[in-house]
Structures are given as C-alpha cells and as structure tokens.
Amino acid sequence: MHIAIVGVGLVGRVLALNLLNRGHTLTLFDKDNAYGEAAAGMAAAGMLALFAELETAESVIFEKGKRSIALWQGLLAQVGIEDAYQQTGSIITAHPQDYSELDHFIDTLKFKVKEAEEIELLDSARIKALEPDLEHHKKAFYIPHEGQVDAQRFMKASADYLLNHPDVTWHQERQIDDVNALTKEFDWVYDTRGLGAQEYIEGLRGVRGEVFWLEAPEVKITRPTRMLHPRYKIYIVPRPDDRYIIGATEIESEDMSPMSLRSSLELLSAVYSMHSGFAEARIIKCVTNCRPALNDNLPQITYHDKLTRINGLYRHGYLLAPAVVEEALS
Numbered sequence: 001m002h003i004a005i006v007g008v009g010l011v012g013r014v015l016a017l018n019l020l021n022r023g024h025t026l027t028l029f030d031k032d033n034a035y036g037e038a039a040a041g042m043a044a045a046g047m048l049a050l051f052a053e054l055e056t057a058e059s060v061i062f063e064k065g066k067r068s069i070a071l072w073q074g075l076l077a078q079v080g081i082e083d084a085y086q087q088t089g090s091i092i093t094a095h096p097q098d099y100s101e102l103d104h105f106i107d108t109l110k111f112k113v114k115e116a117e118e119i120e121l122l123d124s125a126r127i128k129a130l131e132p133d134l135e136h137h138k139k140a141f142y143i144p145h146e147g148q149v150d151a152q153r154f155m156k157a158s159a160d161y162l163l164n165h166p167d168v169t170w171h172q173e174r175q176i177d178d179v180n181a182l183t184k185e186f187d188w189v190y191d192t193r194g195l196g197a198q199e200y201i202e203g204l205r206g207v208r209g210e211v212f213w214l215e216a217p218e219v220k221i222t223r224p225t226r227m228l229h230p231r232y233k234i235y236i237v238p239r240p241d242d243r244y245i246i247g248a249t250e251i252e253s254e255d256m257s258p259m260s261l262r263s264s265l266e267l268l269s270a271v272y273s274m275h276s277g278f279a280e281a282r283i284i285k286c287v288t289n290c291r292p293a294l295n296d297n298l299p300q301i302t303y304h305d306k307l308t309r310i311n312g313l314y315r316h317g318y319l320l321a322p323a324v325v326e327e328a329l330s
C-alpha cells in the first residue's frame with residue numbers, strides 16, 4: 001500500500017520502520033525538518049522505566065513496556081545503532097528523611113505487579129559494588145530489567161535511515177492540518193502528530209517537561225538513577241562523554257517557552273544534593289517540550305475510514321511506542 005504518516009516524531013518514526021518491514025511505500029509529512037527539535041521524542045531522556053513508572057500508572061503500562069523492551073533492539077539494529085540501547089537496571093534512592101517515602105514507593109510497585117518482588121534492597125556495601133559514586137547513600141533499591149534508549153541518537157539515526165530509503169518520500173517543514181483530506185490520495189493515513197492533533201482528539205493535553213544536559217567529568221554514575229523527594233523527584237540519565245540528562249519537571253501546561261528559574265533551581269539543587277561532583281558540571285543546554293497526554297494518561301489508538309490515529313503516549317513514549325505501534329498494526 002501507499003501510506004501517509006503525518007507527524008514523524010517518536011511514534012511516526014517507529015511506525016515508519018514497521019511499515020517498511022511490511023513492504024509498504026511511505027510518504028511522510030512533518031511541520032519540522034527531519035533533525036528538528038519540535039518532537040517531544042527529541043527532548044526525552046529515553047528511559048525504559050517499566051517498574052518506576054508504575055507508581056502513578058496502570059499495570060497495562062508495565063505489560064506494554066515489557067513488550068517494547070523486547071522490540072527496541074530490533075528497531076535500533078534496523079537503523080544501525082544497536083549500541084544506543086542499555087539495559088543494566090536502574091537505581092532509586094532518597095535522602096534519609098525520605099526513606100519512608102522510598103519504602104512506600106517500592107511497596108506500591110509490589111502491590112501492582114508480582115515481578116516487582118525482584119527489586120533488590122541495597123545497603124551501603126551493595127550500593128558501592130553497583131554504583132561506587134553513590135556509596136554515600138545508605139539505602140537504595142536496584143530495579144532490574146530497566147534501561148534506556150539513547151533518544152537523540154535514535155531520532156537522528158532513524159531520520160538518516162528514512163531519508164535514504166528508496167520507498168520513503170519525506171516532506172519536511174510541511175504542516176498538515178486536514179489529515180482526513182489525505183485519505184483521498186493514499187491507501188491509508190496515520191495521524192501521529194502528538195500534541196499537534198489536539199483539534200481532533202478530545203481531551204488531548206500537553207504536560208510540560210524540562211530537562212538539563214550537564215557535562216560532569218567528576219561524576220561516574222553508570223545507570224539511570226532516581227531520587228525520590230516529596231517535592232522534587234529527579235532522575236539522572238548517563239550518556240557518553242560524561243554527559244547526564246537531569247529531569248524532568250511535570251507541569252500541567254502547554255507552554256513550550258524556555259525553562260523557568262524555579263524549575264532550574266529545583267532540578268539543579270536536587271542533583272547537587274544527590275552528588276556533590278555536579279558542583280563543577282557545565283550546563284550544556286536546557287530543553288523544554290510537552291508530552292501529549294489524554295485524561296487517563298494512557299495511549300490511544302482509534303480507527304476511522306482509511307485513517308488511524310495513535311496518540312497519548314504521555315511520559316511513556318519510549319517505554320511504549322514499539323508495543324503500541326505493534327498493536328495498531330495487528
């Protein structure tokens with residue numbers, strides 16, 4: 001079939017890779033250029049946090065997350081970056097005064113899925129063995145199976161792959177408002193515009209997220225690490241060349257303007273309190289985008305005449321996109 005995909009962000013790219021494997025010819029439309037920053041998928045940390053996300057999510061996220069983790073390596077191999085995948089588990093810790101919150105967090109996960117029994121309580125000696133740089137923390141949990149995709153490498157490598165594919169035509173910087181009209185021209189149309197589909201999807205809203213990119217040669221954290229805090233929950237996601245993504249705020253707003261002073265103070269104070277080696281870190285950049293979310297914060301697939309809409313991946317895009325796309329195509 002000759003298929004159009006409108007919105008080539010995270011979901012659009014994962015979908016395009018799947019459709020090419022099934023032998024279809026594709027025409028892609030995006031309001032941004034292929035390497036642009038408009039997609040939430042470009043701002044993401046790429047964490048595959050199937051357990052940690054459960055605190056505020058339904059267990060369906062866990063099941064789809066497991067399936068996506070199984071599918072990611074194939075997708076990354078398809079675009080030639082197998083090494084952009086890491087699955088060495090994650091660490092979650094807190095300041096001593098917040099240990100009860102940490103215990104409650106883990107109990108909530110165990111209540112939701114039986115696999116959470118595999119989460120390991122770490123004492124100082126085990127913390128030192130797993131992440132020597134965090135040895136000053138007296139208590140933490142190790143969450144096996146969690147990992148990350150290098151989101152920015154995936155976005156770039158998939159753009160290169162799709163732009164060079166003989167069965168793909170990519171119309172960059174082409175905003176499409178009337179997606180329905182394309183059904184006259186193509187055998188099937190997919191609307192994967194994220195927040196750009198707001199006019200057509202009732203209840204679709206943006207949830208603002210802000211992250212810092214730091215360069216911190218004095219810090220040697222090797223796995224995604226979270227710190228629970230009653231007000232500032234942060235994560236630290238290690239990337240090559242001593243870089244770390246520090247995130248992320250979660251604000252009910254569709255404001256895409258640069259990071260606020262309050263958010264920057266909260267994120268940076270929290271990360272410094274987690275590891276003093278961040279004191280001399282260099283701030284590489286701060287990034288803001290909005291996660292496309294529905295009322296239940298769950299993904300949604302809807303089928304219409306010659307048109308499928310996939311949306312609402314909220315803060316779980318990397319965790320869920322491969323499984324959600326697989327479901328949409330089944």
Ligand SMILES: Cc1cc2nc3c(=O)[nH]c(=O)nc-3n(C[C@H](O)[C@H](O)[C@H](O)COP(=O)(O)OP(=O)(O)OC[C@H]3O[C@@H](n4cnc5c(N)ncnc54)[C@H](O)[C@@H]3O)c2cc1C
Pocket residue numbers: 006007008009010011012029030031032038039040041042043044045046047048174175176177192193194195196197208209210211247248288289290291292310311312313314315316317318319320
């Ligand atoms: C700060 C931050 C951190 C995150 N961290 C994680 C994480 O660690 N793990 C995780 O699993 N998820 C994370 N996410 C969530 C993830 O990024 C999103 O769930 C995901 O990107 C949603 O994918 P999407 O394709 O629906 O939307 P997008 O990635 O936003 O793509 C939508 C695309 O549609 C295009 N478009 C919009 N309107 C139009 C139009 N009218 N015409 C043509 N094109 C249009 C846009 O230019 C864009 O390219 C994070 C998000 C943010 C903001």
